[in-house]
Every structure is written in C-alpha cells, then in structure tokens.
Amino acid sequence: MEYRILESADEINEYTEGLKKNKQTTIAVDFEGEFNLHAYGERLCLVQIxxxxxAWIIDPLKADMQAVKKLFEDERILKIMWDAQSDISLIVNGYSMTMKSVLDLRPAADLLELPKKDYASVTSELLGIEKKAGKSMFQxxxxxxxxxxxxAVEYALNDVLHLHSLRDEVFTKLHAQNLMxxxxxLNMIVQNRNYVRIPGQxxxxxxxxxxxxxSEKKKLKIMFEIRDGFAQRLNWPPHRVIANPDLIELSKGFANPDYIxxxxxxxxxxREEIILELRSSS
Structure with a gap:
C-alpha cells in the first residue's frame, strides 16, 4: 500500500491549503493511540488520512502539532470519521485542540439497525469488504x-480507505428510510458535546x-491517586502497578497491601514505598 508522510509545518499547511484550493474538502480521518496499555497516560500516536x-499519515511524535491543529480545526474541511467521540476526547484533553466539521458515520449503524455495529462488520455488511486479517495482532x-x-501502518490505513464509500452507502440507505x-x-450531538474531562474523576x-x-469511594479515590502517582513515575500503565480488582478490594478493606x-x-x-503509602491512607 502506498502512502505519503506529512511531518513539517510547511508540509501539513501546504496539504491543508491544497485541499481547499483544489476543492477537495472532504477527508477520511482516524487515529491510533496509546491508552494506558503499554505506558502511562494517553497519547496520540498516528493520524491516518x-x-x-x-493515503497520508502524520506521526504526532515528530510532526508540527500546531499545523495539525489548523488542519483539524479548519471548518472548511469535512472530516469523515467512525465513532469519533473517543478520538475527539483524546485531542481535546491531551493536545488542547479539537476536530471541527466532523461527519461521524457510527450513528448510522444504530439508525439502520445493523446486526453488528463495529466498523469492520459494517463495511463487510454494506460494502462487501472482507474483514482484514491480523486484527487481534494489532488491537x-x-x-x-x-x-x-x-x-501496522497498512492495518491502520485500512480504517480510512473505505469511509468515503461507506458514507455514500449509508446516505443512500438513510435517505430511503427517511432517517437523514x-x-x-445525532452528528450535531457528537460535534457540540463538551469533551473536557473533569480532573479527579x-x-x-x-x-x-x-x-x-x-467511605469506600473516598478510600478508592485516595488509593487510585497513589497508584497513579507511581504509574506516572515509572511510566507504566496504572494496572501494572496495582490491578483494578485489587484496588477495589483494598478500598473495601478486604485485602491487605502486603499481599497485593x-x-x-x-x-x-x-513495592515497599507503595505498601507504606497504602497503609497510611487506610
């Protein structure tokens, strides 16, 4: 699969302006990210367009993110996405930017009462596209x-290559059922939702x-923050420091920190530091 890379501010800005100049103002967009699975915190790791x-990719670990922000927030460029809410939340809370002019196709799966609502199943059902191999490998x-x-890049790009065709197909079906x-x-709800997370929740x-x-909820909050502090210090996913079920049991008083x-x-x-802090919190 051939694709091109956008990295510098000049490259990204030139691409953004070129879309508008050529009246090619509809793009399909998807993200890949890190969500406390391999390291601490949430990070945008790949943008597929x-x-x-x-087909294009942007590497957020190298790219000029101010230029990325301009692309994402340009209201004259329509971004076709699938289940956009988690992606928008990621960039709002982690990168002080948002995504404007979004067309999220995910609500169509509910309105059309499709048997399965995930992207692979919907493209298979409506477009006849075989589910891509290796999904479990890259999840x-x-x-x-x-x-x-x-x-992995080719796997990620597959999530955007069919969004234009999927839009056309779902529009035809929605129009036929008077569901447009x-x-x-529903798309206005996605676009207008407040994605800013309240700290400490x-x-x-x-x-x-x-x-x-x-009282147990208060204990859990304190212990959760202790775990989070060590996870950030170690750059580990929090569940690697203390598993979630253990944290719940500690908050109930059913578990002893010595036996975590x-x-x-x-x-x-x-480990001794963590145990000491947990003891002092209970």
Whole structure:
C-alpha cells in the first residue's frame, strides 16, 4: 500500500491549503493511540488520512502539532470519521485542540439497525469488504514504537480507505428510510458535546465503583491517586502497578497491601514505598 508522510509545518499547511484550493474538502480521518496499555497516560500516536485519491499519515511524535491543529480545526474541511467521540476526547484533553466539521458515520449503524455495529462488520455488511486479517495482532499493538511496523501502518490505513464509500452507502440507505434528519441531529450531538474531562474523576469509571459505600469511594479515590502517582513515575500503565480488582478490594478493606499481586518487574524498594503509602491512607 502506498502512502505519503506529512511531518513539517510547511508540509501539513501546504496539504491543508491544497485541499481547499483544489476543492477537495472532504477527508477520511482516524487515529491510533496509546491508552494506558503499554505506558502511562494517553497519547496520540498516528493520524491516518485518505482524501479520496491518496493515503497520508502524520506521526504526532515528530510532526508540527500546531499545523495539525489548523488542519483539524479548519471548518472548511469535512472530516469523515467512525465513532469519533473517543478520538475527539483524546485531542481535546491531551493536545488542547479539537476536530471541527466532523461527519461521524457510527450513528448510522444504530439508525439502520445493523446486526453488528463495529466498523469492520459494517463495511463487510454494506460494502462487501472482507474483514482484514491480523486484527487481534494489532488491537494491542504498541503504537508508540518507532519505527512503526509497515504492516501496522497498512492495518491502520485500512480504517480510512473505505469511509468515503461507506458514507455514500449509508446516505443512500438513510435517505430511503427517511432517517437523514435524525442522523444529522445525532452528528450535531457528537460535534457540540463538551469533551473536557473533569480532573479527579477517572476512578469512578472502575468496575465495581457504583457498589461501594461513600467511605469506600473516598478510600478508592485516595488509593487510585497513589497508584497513579507511581504509574506516572515509572511510566507504566496504572494496572501494572496495582490491578483494578485489587484496588477495589483494598478500598473495601478486604485485602491487605502486603499481599497485593505486584508486577514481577517492580523493584522491591518501590513495592515497599507503595505498601507504606497504602497503609497510611487506610
């Protein structure tokens, strides 16, 4: 698969202006990122673009992000995406930018009552495209690795190559069922949602949080912040420092910090630090 790379501010700005000059103002966009799987925190790791003629990638670890911001926020360029909300949240909270003029095709899967709602199943159902091989291999791929494997780049680009055709197909079906207005209403919700996260709320998303008492929730928040501090210090995913189920059990008082299942690569001195802080918090 052939693709081109955009990296410098001049390259990205020239591409952005070229789209408008050539009246080629619809692009398909997708991201790959790191979400506390291989390292601490969330990072944008790859941007894939298809403009109907050529495939492009932007490496956010090398690219001029101010130029990327201009591209993403240019209202004159329509960005076709699939399930855009998590991608928009990533750049809003991590990079102080947003994505304007988004056409998210994901609501169409619900409106058309398709049996499966994921991108691969929808493109298979509506476009007859075979599901790409190697999905399981790249679901947990470390997108922070450099250089990115060629096979991984090609896998990622497959997520944008069919979005233009998918848009045409879902529009035909939505129009036939008189669902276009509802589709655009749902897209306005995606576009206008406030994606800014309130600090100190991530622990509330943990499985089992809703069943904790008020005092247990307070303990969990303190222990969650302790774990987060060590994870950031080690540049580890937080679950590698202390597994989520263990953190819930600690907040309930059902577990002893001395018997937590720590990662074998965690140095004994740091393990003792963590245990000490957990004890002092309870």
């Amino acid at each position: 298809y403009d109907g003629n050529d 947990k791929y470390n997108w922070m690795r450099r250089p990115i494997d060629k096979a 207005n509802e589709f655009f209403r 991530r622990h509330k998303k943990m499985k089992g949080y809703r069943y904790l008492s008020s 299942r720590f990662d074998r690569k965690l140095k004994p001195a740091i």
